[in-house]
Amino acid sequence: MLKILKYSFYDLMRSRWSYVYFFFYLLLGIVLLFLNNNLSKAVITLMNVIITLVPLIGTIFGVMYYYNSKEFTELLLAQPVKRTSIFLGQYFGVALSLSMSLILGLGLPFVFYGVFMSSAIWDFVLLLITGTFLTLIFTALAFNIALANENKIKGFGYAILLWLFMAVIYDGIFLMSLMFFEDYPLDKFSLIATMFNPIDLSRVLILLKLDISALLGYTGAVFQKFFGTNFGFVVSTAVLSIWVLIPTYFIKKQASKKDF
């Protein structure tokens, strides 16, 4: 698997999209920091970028890579290589190169700005960690979509829909149901609903750092426990990891069943 990962990674490193992605983040980091000259504001804007753009790019890129490397995949399938390692290798290759573009692209300007000297370092590190998580999750979901759909156009369509659903529609439904059932105790429900959407989950993980003072304004005991202690952080991180593991498992499962 490591060999496949290596080749996928090299392949991507020489693809111009990785650079586009990298330079986009680099530019974003520079604009946010050096034009605005304000670390706290930059961190807040970055959060918005990370929870919307990273999943979008993860899905699109994952689907695109899968379809574009079909030839490569077929070549590999006839080689004495384990099937699942081919797909997992490719998946990790994509996810890794995307994460690297993200971490380096944003990291460099922040390092030059002196984030290590500031108190925002942990907010920033948390942003990068959740960004990496989201990349892993959405690339895995994209691979699943692509594996299930031979038709490229369909695959892209589903990928965009997935993103749209997770990033916008889900929260819309979530909000509506909270307002509709407002007479009932909802804190458990809302936390569970958060767990089912990795974007919401990452958002909450970042909120724990950026907006903890607002989150503690709610009286429910479950919220209090979740936000007021390390419990929330631990649970969110654990569930995010599960969100990586499950789609990865399904890549494995689909890969070992599919015909080429």
Added chain:
Amino acid sequence: MKLFYILLFTLFLSFPKQSAYGNTLEVCSSCEYKSIKVAIAQAQDFDTIVIKKGLYKEMNIVIDKPLTLIGENYPVIDGEFKGEIITITSDNVTVDGLFIINVGTSYTEDYAAIRVIKSKNFLIQNLKLEKLFFGIFLEKSSDGKVFHNNIIGDAVEEYNSGNGIQLWYCKNIEIDQNIVTHVRDGIYLEFSDFCKITNNKSRENIRYGLHFMFSNDDLYQNNIFQNNGAGVAVMFSKRIKMYDNLFKDNWGSASYGVLLKEINDSEIIGNTFETNTIGINIEGTNRIIYKNNHFTGNGWAIKFRGACYANNFTENNFLYNSFDLSYNSKLNDNKFDHNYWSSYTGYDLDKNGIGDVPYRPVKLFSYIVNRTPETIILLRSLFIDIIDFSEKVSPVFTPDNLLDNYPQMKIITND
């Protein structure tokens, strides 16, 4: 009552003014006086009692004549949890440099480490109080000073704990440079006017860092209120001046930097509200000037709960609060001008330092959260940003005229 004061005053005048030229009595295990009580009983007016280092298991020490009690190297007075320790009933008393511990706890009596009753011109300074019920309790007293005391309680529950410094029907008291932690209310003023509360640190108290009730014309300045159960509460008072204080880390569902309730004609200037659940909670307050305050990283910088008229917010900085303003009515009679809002996204084409587009500090989402608190979990979601944006473009739920017409482009720096 008035008659009583006049009586007291004439009584005070009738004493011969030997004052500071009194004798010095020493108290220690090997001294002539082995107990403080005995020394007080023996002392003449305006004598000085020096208490040497040591442990004194005494309580109900009543200072009923103008004396100066000075501790040398912090002698410990241990009340053994039996009741009140020192009670001052005379004018012109100074208590200085004592370490008072183990005040008795009671559900019927407010035992204090040191209590001043109906006295004037007292000075209570450099005390250390630990294991207490109430700390320094001033009742019906005036013209005194509480300076540089260190009060460390061990309160856990509200119902069986007392306040650090409490004023009840007092006038002209200065409370300066005290540190109060782990009690119920750090500093509590009730029916106390013309007091100055300056340079104190009040933190980690289980209820309020500072609590005002029915007290007018008071000033509090340069204090730090941090991590108190419910922050600072100022209620039913007039003409309060709040300058240059720091309100920080007051977290919780009923926790505020400042809770203002029925406050009129006051000034809140130059304060910093940092990472509180609610910076200022406003209810039934009128004609208050908010100027040059910094609201940084609060859940809600300012939360209006209704019946607030003619308040004026000008030249404040609102930085990275989850919500800058929460408003519960469609009417607005308050002014918000020339503030800096970090979430302002307008532009300044004429380069006059003022944004060309007015800023709307109330977001639709803050309404939603007011209605259904659980929705807070959707904070900063893309969907919320979208509905906030649409509300900004065409306000439906937020007051139409709640605008900062002169939003500043740069952070306002004072002086």
Added chain:
Amino acid sequence: MIEIKELHKKFGKNQVLKGVDLDINQGGIFAILGPNGSGKTTLIKSVLGMVIPQSGTININGKTIKKDWKYRKEIDYLPQIANFPNNLSVKELIKMIKDLRANYTQKDLELIELFKLEPFLNKKLGNLSGGTKQKVNLVLTFMFDSPLIILDEPTTGLDPIALIRLKGLINSEKEKGKTILITSHIMSFVEEISDEIVFLLEGKIYFKGTISELKSKTDQPDFEHAIASILTQSYA
């Protein structure tokens, strides 16, 4: 060498293999023939593990290939359409495949020489013509010395000289005692090169034997007509 029993494969509603039984012994060249859509490629891909059959077993050297991948070390496969990652160069591709198989053979140099590929070594695969790609494909297939070689339409896009070289190559491999499976539409090529024919029709083995046996069975004087007669019979 290869034992296939009761192999069934369906793609959606389309039943492609309907119980294939086939034994192929070690040594010799076997041509798998059949009309379009008869399941030749599916059969080959099943042997390679790229297609997963609904039922039936495939044993190679006595071991089942189900859930195994190491047996592919013993197989060299030439895919029908030479699909390669476009942004790799020929040289890198060869290096990569060697690395993946952990087999650092030097035979590729010989083959590059044979097919005159030196000028293309540093070119990106995306920029090569179909014929050149097929030559690269051949190099990748023949550079490992595996006992089983599977060639799916090996002649596609080759010029006459390359075709002659390919035939020579196949024969020399046969002489080493290897088993070679070929599918092709070029009957003359099949007739010239193969020892035995496996004829697939409607997802089943219709005939297995030598060309002369086929001729006598169909009563036709030459190979092409023999094939044609099978097809007309089946369509009739």
